[in-house]
Amino acid sequence: MTRRRAARWRALVSVVVGAVAVLAASSAAVGAPSTPSPSGHQKNAPLLRDVLESTARGFVTAKSALDKSRKRQLELALDVAQIQGRLDTLTPQVNQIAVQSYRQGRLGPIAALLSSASPDSFIAQATMLEELNRVNANKINALTEARTKVTAAKADIDAEVRQQQRQATAMAKQKLAAEKQLALLRGPGLADGLVAATSPVAKPAPGFANGNWPAEACNKSDPTTSGCVTSRTLHAYTEVKRAGFTRFVGCYRSGGPYEHPKGRACDWSLQGSGFSPAKTQDQKMYGNNLTAFLVRNADRLGIYYIIWYRQIWMPATGWKSYSGPSDHTDHVHMSML
Template sequence: MTVRPRRWLTLALAPLVAASIFAAPAAPASADPDDSSSSSAQPDEKGDEIESNSTLNEVLESSNRKFVQAKAAVAKSTTTQKKLAIQINLAEAKRDSLVPEVNAIAAQQYRTGHLGAASFLLGSQGSDDFLAKAVSLEEINTLHDRKLRELNAAIDDVTAKKAALDAEVKQQQTNLVAMKKQKDAADKALSLVGGESLTGGFVDAVSKQAAPAPRNSEGGFSAEKCTVKDPTTSGCITARTLHMYQEVKKAGFNRFVGCHRNGGPFEHPKGRACDWSLQKSGFSVAHNADMKNYGNDLMAFLVRNADRLGIYYVIWYAQIWFPATGWHAYHGASNHKDHVHVSML
């Protein structure tokens, strides 16, 4: 009788293969500081980079759109992770249920074929016994091969699902970082310029960077006297005020401005303040979009460069900003809707 040849070497390797499954990866304002009254006479489709001509509204819209998108991605990722976790549990259960079966079959293979297939078959007590033994070996090997394939497939399934879960977790972390980044960008853009209530959103999203004013040896701004000729009046200003004046002009804000003014307890008579008008001469309350936007952009430039220039506070449109406390409602003699006031340290 002819017996189909087999790869009998797998019999001896079976226990090692069965044991190797355990190497699979494991589951992973107070008083008015400027008491003078007025009279008539700076995250898209290109990424997180903000274009120089973008307005606050555009930045907020882009940031909010990206925030919602990232939030949706996080929610989707969370759902996917839950599904993958269930699939991993099922795959691991299948793998674990196959381990004893494979080990049992491997043990039976080892016992049955211990003397070798040839001697095992030659020890038959007749043709019927030979046939029974041959069929037994064939069935054991077939069953063993099938169970090994099932076990290896289960191990691969668990490994693949765990890798997918790891990738999903990593992507979710990226989405969470993106979501926080967009929220922080919107919060910062709003807080710097007093929120949309102050600017209506019409303000440059970015401002030019001013050259830094000289500091003392300790890194601070020492008090300065009014010793420099004021380019806007016949009075005097401090060197730091002159630097600020020059940097604002350099940034393109070239409408009427007045700095030194006699009388009063605040910074103007000390040469430490300037009033930046919204028009080419004199002062007039903002009565069109051009004037309001000019004031918004000038205010934003001063606030964003406050640390570099040594600014004490900024007043604009009934709001006052201090570096230490941010924006607050301002109730002075002038509501500062006709000019931007800046005081220097």
């Protein structure tokens, strides 16, 4: 190949590579929703890579089962108290029947006939005798039934206690697993007092069944971008807005391995538009109160984790220091299960 032909070939390759790069950049720009992004989110946060979603789901499931078991235990305890009261009433009566039967024997029609002065008197005594025996039999049966019920209820309580122990153990394991994962990137101490405001109660999200939040597709229009969100994320977005937090927010964002491109995360800004770190007491308190609302309604909304002001909160761990690529001083991050 001559030098002139080699030069023309290199020039052609350079033009093609440049064209491909331009087309790729244009394609990415067209496909991505146009919304501002918080600082630091261009990088992959290693903390979120280490925190397994299954840990949060497992903890929430165990906590729900534990709450149900405690409620059931309370109901059983009330049943035992009521049945025990009936036992206390019936036992002396049945004991008295037993004593009389031992001393006198069961009075039958023949004995009543022998002690009767007339046929009319015999019929009256026999009728009374039959009624007395029926009442005594009912009392004995009621006592036996009450004893059976109280024994069964106490056995059910023991079973509920064992269930609670199993769920507490499961929760402890999930918490320990999350602790180990978070320990790798834990900052130098926790910020106290960030979640101190009174928060309204959110409406429960649909889909919570048997302590589990089922997986959802990103198939609802994101009200903040041209992208999509899950039904659960949209519900949380609506509830946060209804609670009075109406400043700028962005949810769907393409690219990356975490919740934004799955439609399961929103970034709540402290500003009316865009993102910038808190500069005033009002902005800081806005973030605090928004965070308080999310934490206190986590079970109702299906919260996976929250990041705010160098802190991360998960149901299994509570508040821990966070030192990812974004310090989250310019927005509250909300991820959904």
